[in-house]
Amino acid sequence: MSSSSTWSLHRFANPGQFLRLSGAVLPYLTVGAVLLLAVGLGWGLFFVPADWQQGDAVRIMYIHVPAAWLASAGYTGLAVCSVMSLVWRHPLADLAAAEISPVGAGFTALCLATGSLWGKPMWGAWWVWDARLTSVLVLFFLYIGHVALVRAFDDPTRGYRAGAILALVGVVNLPVIKFSVDWWNTLHQQASISLTGAPTMALDMLWPLLISAIGYTLCFAAIVVARTRAAVMERRIRGLLMAKAASDTGA
Amino acid sequence: MTHLPFIVAAYALGLAIPAGYAIAAWQRVAGARRKLAAIDPRMSRP
Numbered sequence: 001m002s003s004s005s006t007w008s009l010h011r012f013a014n015p016g017q018f019l020r021l022s023g024a025v026l027p028y029l030t031v032g033a034v035l036l037l038a039v040g041l042g043w044g045l046f047f048v049p050a051d052w053q054q055g056d057a058v059r060i061m062y063i064h065v066p067a068a069w070l071a072s073a074g075y076t077g078l079a080v081c082s083v084m085s086l087v088w089r090h091p092l093a094d095l096a097a098a099e100i101s102p103v104g105a106g107f108t109a110l111c112l113a114t115g116s117l118w119g120k121p122m123w124g125a126w127w128v129w130d131a132r133l134t135s136v137l138v139l140f141f142l143y144i145g146h147v148a149l150v151r152a153f154d155d156p157t158r159g160y161r162a163g164a165i166l167a168l169v170g171v172v173n174l175p176v177i178k179f180s181v182d183w184w185n186t187l188h189q190q191a192s193i194s195l196t197g198a199p200t201m202a203l204d205m206l207w208p209l210l211i212s213a214i215g216y217t218l219c220f221a222a223i224v225v226a227r228t229r230a231a232v233m234e235r236r237i238r239g240l241l242m243a244k245a246a247s248d249t250g251a
Numbered sequence: 252m253t254h255l256p257f258i259v260a261a262y263a264l265g266l267a268i269p270a271g272y273a274i275a276a277w278q279r280v281a282g283a284r285r286k287l288a289a290i291d292p293r294m295s296r297p
Contacts, residue, residue, distance in 0.1 A: 041266075063262060
């Protein structure tokens with residue numbers, strides 16, 4: 001990375017700068033998330049035609065697919081923060097990583113639960129040890145492991161380092177999730193949307209899916225930004241209390 | 252509507268889980284801001 005881009009990253013390591021910037025962005029993220037989720041989910045639930053094969057159960061897609069995308073995207077964000085933490089010792093990256101993993105775990109749990117609710121009427125089973133489902137379950141355990149590991153040390157810095165290493169080791173699971181439906185014969189269907197090809201889904205169904213996916217993405221971002229703001233303020237509080245205690249002891 | 256209980260359960264989770272995280276985050280920010288203001292009033296509006 002060039003020195004100018006490294007400089008710009010470290011500019012945002014300043015907690016005051018981060019609090020000002022995130023305070024300005026957060027209301028837009030929140031309002032955007034609420035509006036897009038209302039439109040996307042309302043459209044998907046009430047106005048999209050039922051699927052000829054799956055009936056109305058296809059409406060679960062408007063929750064399940066964005067949750068699945070965010071489970072992987074959130075882990076990618078966690079890995080990026082881990083690289084920034086290990087390579088550049090970026091202090092905000094440590095806090096952001098610690099705040100991404102619980103939210104990522106929640107969205108992965110949402111993906112697994114809605115997948116189960118979709119699978120029961122379609123496959124006749126709540127759960128199968130299919131490669132896609134199993135690799136997403138591994139992702140959930142990686143998130144939970146990160147949450148536990150970061151908080152397992154008395155010295156927070158050691159916890160952040162250990163968590164960053166775990167997160168980077170777990171990155172190997174992301175291509176397994178993505179390509180599991182191509183590499184193995186799975187009950188889970190193949191991707192209907194790709195960056196390179198035309199979608200195999202009717203536009204009537206695609207638009208609300210994209211809107212709800214953007215809405216959930218803004219929601220995820222708003223939650224992580226708010227949690228990171230809280231973590232920055234809590235660290236500042238601890239610093240002030242320790243400085244006060246030290247000055248009281250010195251007096 | 253076919254499969255109604257499954258759809259209702261999925262949408263309930265799809266709203267409840269993000270809403271739970273959002274409310275918890277909002278409460279945490281408000282609590283941290285209050286504590287910070289109590290310790291150092293100059294930092295009450297970061």
